[in-house]
Amino acid sequence: MRGTGATTLxxxxxxxxxxxxxxxxxxxxxxxxxxDISLAVxxxxxxxxxxxxxxxxxxxxxxxxxxxLEHAAGMxxxxxxxxxxxxxxxxxxxxxxAPSLAAARVGNVGIHLMRSFADGMNYxxxxxxxxxxxxxxxxxxxxxxxxQG
Numbered sequence: 001m002r003g004t005g006a007t008t009l010x011x012x013x014x015x016x017x018x019x020x021x022x023x024x025x026x027x028x029x030x031x032x033x034x035x036d037i038s039l040a041v042x043x044x045x046x047x048x049x050x051x052x053x054x055x056x057x058x059x060x061x062x063x064x065x066x067x068x069l070e071h072a073a074g075m076x077x078x079x080x081x082x083x084x085x086x087x088x089x090x091x092x093x094x095x096x097x098a099p100s101l102a103a104a105r106v107g108n109v110g111i112h113l114m115r116s117f118a119d120g121m122n123y124x125x126x127x128x129x130x131x132x133x134x135x136x137x138x139x140x141x142x143x144x145x146x147x148q149g
Contacts, residue, residue: 007028007068007069007070008066008067008068009024009066009067010064010065010066011053011065011066011067012062012063012064012065013052013053013056013057013062013063013065015050017053017065018046018050018053021042021046021067022042022046024067025038025041025042025045025069028069029041029069033076033138034139036139037076039117040117040118040136041076041078041136043113043114043117044078044113044114044118044134044136045067045078045080045134047110047111047113047114048080048089048110048114048132048134049067049080050110051087051089051110051111052065052082052084052130055084055087056085056130063082063083063084064083065081065082065084066079066080066081066082067079067080071138074138074140075119075135075136075137075138076138077135077136078133078134078135078136079131079132079133080131080132081129081130081132083128083129083130084130086125087130088123088130089121090121090122091123094115095111114134118134118135118136119135119137120133120134120135121133121134121135
């Protein structure tokens with residue numbers, strides 16, 4: 001991540017804004033960051049932001065959405081904050097697999113993906129704003145083997 005503190009991307013409730021997300025994530029992550037962590041962050045943030053954009057406000061209401069990434073104690077922390085309707089994704093019931101393809105419903109898997117790819121997910125509502133925190137544990141660097149000896 002360039003710099004030492006959190007960097008923030010500000011968005012509005014328009015799905016076209018999601019086009020800015022992946023380049024921003026790639027710009028913020030260390031070159032050494034694993035592809036697995038990069039993909040997990042991308043999937044989780046896309047799902048979280050799509051939910052906020054599609055369901056966080058009435059059709060003509062404007063939302064202010066911010067996304068921040070920072071490194072903290074062996075993990076990458078992503079924070080999504082918005083001024084939309086109160087919604088706690090941690091309280092959504094766990095995803096259940098449909099017994100058959102015919103019984104399967106389209107959609108409703110975004111929060112399940114977030115739970116699967118993030119190592120931690122916390123929510124709070126403060127001062128009229130939703131605050132979602134996602135944590136991604138960085139894999140430990142394995143010491144290089146000394147093959148010279």
